[in-house]
Amino acid sequence: MDLEKLRKSILEGKPIVLIDEDREVEADLVYPAETITPQTLNFMLQAKGMLCLAMDEEEALRRGFFKLPSKDNETNFLISVDYKETFTGISAEERALTAKKIAEGLSIEHFRYPGHLHLLGGVGINRRKGHTEASLELMEMLGFKRYALIIELLDEEGNSHNFEFIQNFAEKHELPVITIKEVLKEVVKRKNFVRVFAEANLPSKYGAFKIVAFENQLDFKEHIAIIKEPYDVPLVRIHSECLTGDTLASLKCDCGSQLANALKMIAQEGGILLYLRQEGRGIGLKNKIKAYELQDKGFDTVEANKMLGFNEDERDFSVAYQLLKALGVSKVKLLTNNPGKVKALEEFGIEVVEVIPIFGEVNKVNRPYLEAKMLKLGHNLKPLLEGEE
Numbered sequence: 354m355d356l357e358k359l360r361k362s363i364l365e366g367k368p369i370v371l372i373d374e375d376r377e378v379e380a381d382l383v384y385p386a387e388t389i390t391p392q393t394l395n396f397m398l399q400a401k402g403m404l405c406l407a408m409d410e411e412e413a414l415r416r417g418f419f420k421l422p423s424k425d426n427e428t429n430f431l432i433s434v435d436y437k438e439t440f441t442g443i444s445a446e447e448r449a450l451t452a453k454k455i456a457e458g459l460s461i462e463h464f465r466y467p468g469h470l471h472l473l474g475g476v477g478i479n480r481r482k483g484h485t486e487a488s489l490e491l492m493e494m495l496g497f498k499r500y501a502l503i504i505e506l507l508d509e510e511g512n513s514h515n516f517e518f519i520q521n522f523a524e525k526h527e528l529p530v531i532t533i534k535e536v537l538k539e540v541v542k543r544k545n546f547v548r549v550f551a552e553a554n555l556p557s558k559y560g561a562f563k564i565v566a567f568e569n570q571l572d573f574k575e576h577i578a579i580i581k582e583p584y585d586v587p588l589v590r591i592h593s594e595c596l597t598g599d600t601l602a603s604l605k606c607d608c609g610s611q612l613a614n615a616l617k618m619i620a621q622e623g624g625i626l627l628y629l630r631q632e633g634r635g636i637g638l639k640n641k642i643k644a645y646e647l648q649d650k651g652f653d654t655v656e657a658n659k660m661l662g663f664n665e666d667e668r669d670f671s672v673a674y675q676l677l678k679a680l681g682v683s684k685v686k687l688l689t690n691n692p693g694k695v696k697a698l699e700e701f702g703i704e705v706v707e708v709i710p711i712f713g714e715v716n717k718v719n720r721p722y723l724e725a726k727m728l729k730l731g732h733n734l735k736p737l738l739e740g741e742e
């Protein structure tokens with residue numbers, strides 16, 4: 354993400370176009386409240402959405418601004434306000450003044466309500482990945498206080514999901530465009546959401562390990578690390594949970610035998626196994642079993658995922674990066690046949706000094722599954738399946 358370019362745009366009085374790809378490409382214009390001018394605010398109003406000031410909900414509540422009833426994960430409105438020394442509060446100049454006064458830290462006594470500036474409460478980008486939360490992170494990474502003016506961008510007909518219109522608008526006015534996903538990624542790089550919670554010995558039949566549990570504020574799941582020390586550059590296995598393969602001895606996949614082999618290798622060389630709670634390539638256990646239903650009817654693992662409305666692989670390795678960071682690891686020798694895992698770690702700045710294949714057992718049942726992974730998901734399983742290791 355080109356933060357310099359974004360900062361320059363702000364200094365020129367131009368808002369940033371922030372796209373939410375998860376919500377069918379909805380775009381908001383975003384600008385720091387602390388430096389807003391009536392001119393920029395007036396420019397933003399042509400977007401035709403609802404101009405709001407986003408701030409951290411906790412901070413807002415501390416200062417006496419209060420919430421309006423809303424359901425979980427819906428837009429989190431607080432009472433709308435006007436700064437007391439405005440006339441009606443609606444003009445661009447007066448709304449800009451109200452916004453600045455909030456960004457200055459004034460509490461509710463200095464405002465009339467309801468007023469003409471809507472307030473949105475941000476609950477943290479780890480809890481909600483909306484425009485409100487992303488715009489606050491964006492402000493912070495650009496060196497501004499966590500107060501953002503945001504407004505949805507509507508097209509000529511008043512529609513909010515027109516990618517072409519959004520692009521043209523940005524080009525015409527020379528506004529930078531970024532996505533919530535890009536913001537989130539940058540936040541994961543910069544901040545720490547995970548810390549070591551507990552650490553104990555774990556003697557196992559493969560050797561003497563340590564087991565580490567984490568306090569995890571990123572996806573709130575209970576991931577685990579199994580560690581064998583000492584190591585210089587650790588051998589790292591990032592293993593996604595597979596209840597059926599890992600613990601129920603299913604022959605449908607190679608997960609259980611990969612897990613065993615990884616633990617053996619790590620026991621010998623020193624390293625870390627991250628056990629990630631991303632069952633079924635991220636779709637969860639019950640959906641994986643639904644996918645197995647379809648596989649029983651003859652569809653392959655990729656087709657089954659798609660028929661259920663999922664991508665072929667729904668995993669996100671942000672949390673793996675955060676776990677490694679919490680363990681002080683920035684260089685790894687990665688045990689995998691999956692190029693996607695290497696790419697994911699490298700994007701976060703982890704140095705993958707070596708990629709080491711890790712094969713499980715092939716049998717009659719899992720061969721078609723492994724072939725589908727090789728042919729459709731690009732996994733490097735050729736030596737295993739063609740026995741030419």
Ligand SMILES: Nc1nc2c(ncn2[C@@H]2O[C@H](COP(=O)(O)OP(=O)(O)OP(=O)(O)O)[C@@H](O)[C@H]2O)c(=O)[nH]1
Pocket residue numbers: 591592593594595596606608611631632633634635636641644645654658688689690691694732
């Ligand atoms: N959706 C879905 N998930 C499956 C299926 N079979 C196994 N899985 C899941 O696939 C994941 C495999 O995880 P890993 O072995 O860590 O990763 P990988 O993509 O095989 O990559 P490697 O590092 O090369 O092993 C686990 O979460 C399994 O639960 C299936 O048929 N459908």
Ligand SMILES: [Mg+2]
Pocket residue numbers: 379381483484505
């Ligand atoms: Mg929105």
Ligand SMILES: [Mg+2]
Pocket residue numbers: 607608611
């Ligand atoms: Mg695997």
Ligand SMILES: [Zn+2]
Pocket residue numbers: 595597598599606607608609
């Ligand atoms: Zn499995």
